[in-house]
Amino acid sequence: MAAGTAGARRATGRALVGWFALPATAVLLVFFCYPLITIVWRSFSDPTLGFGNYLSLLHDGTSVRVLWRTLYTAMLVAVCTLVIAYPYAYAMTRMGPRGRGIMTLLVLLPFWTSLMARNFAWYLLEQRGGVVEKLLAAIGINGVELLGSVAGVAVAMVQVMLPYMVLPLYSSMNSIDRRLLDAATSLGAPWPRAFRKVYLPLSLPGVLSGFSLVFIMSLGFYITPSLLGSPQQALVSQVIGIRVNNLLDFGGAGALGAVLLVVTLLVLALVNRLARPAAALSQAVDRA
Secondary structure: OHHHHHHHHHHHHHHHHHHHHHHHHHHHHHHHHHHHHHHHHHHHHOOOOOOHHHHHHHHOOHHHHHHHHHHHHHHHHHHHHHHHHHHHHHHHHHOOHHHHHHHHHHHHHHHHOOHHHHHHHHHHHHOOOOHHHHHHHHOOOOOOOOOOOHHHHHHHHHHHHHHHHHHHHHHHHHOOOOHHHHHHHHOOOOHHHHHHHHHHHHOHHHHHHHHHHHHHHHHOOOHHHHHHOOHHHOOHHHHHHHHHHOOOOHHHHHHHHHHHHHHHHHHHHHHHHHHHHHHHHHHHHHHO
């Protein structure tokens, strides 16, 4: 009797969960899945049915260069963000509650400012005769032009993406037992080696999570490259916008977007494969 009552309760709970998930599922189907399916279909059917749009991407040369430039820029942003965010997140785990709160506030501060305002601020900083050029000239580096270049776009994107790297890293690092480093150093390992052999592998889940998040989000940036970049250094999102708004080439734009989606899925699959050993290591440490 009790088993039957428990089974009925579990069935009722699953039914309630299904009803609660229904609005979100409907929104995803209407505003994400349907447009995505439409875009992919038009990439095969507009103007004629077949792989013509994808073949043209391979043969025109420009689309391939733009895709590689986008991948390079996203990788550059992810690597630079990781280099900056890793020591910052580590310092957050070593601070007291007050210091950690201040550091968290500094990380979240960009979220309180409009993305457009931040991009215009970077525009003023990177323009010829701006603050960045004057600072570089003061230390003997002359002739650096950031505005209109991939480097200038990457600098602004790093500032935007930094919170998305710091927060996953901090979440992962905060769960690492500090006594493991103390145990390694007490057994004779120098602190840098103990950090590299013990702490770094345990923080890999946060590294992979933040890296994949920043990389994938950077692939679709539009406003920042449009304001700080140039037509000669355009990224995929800008080319898609030109194909849709100026050329009315919906099929070609859909094909380029589909290729970018496939690249994103491949990156996620790779990260998932790399994350399995790191997750298994963390679980083994937790059980020990």
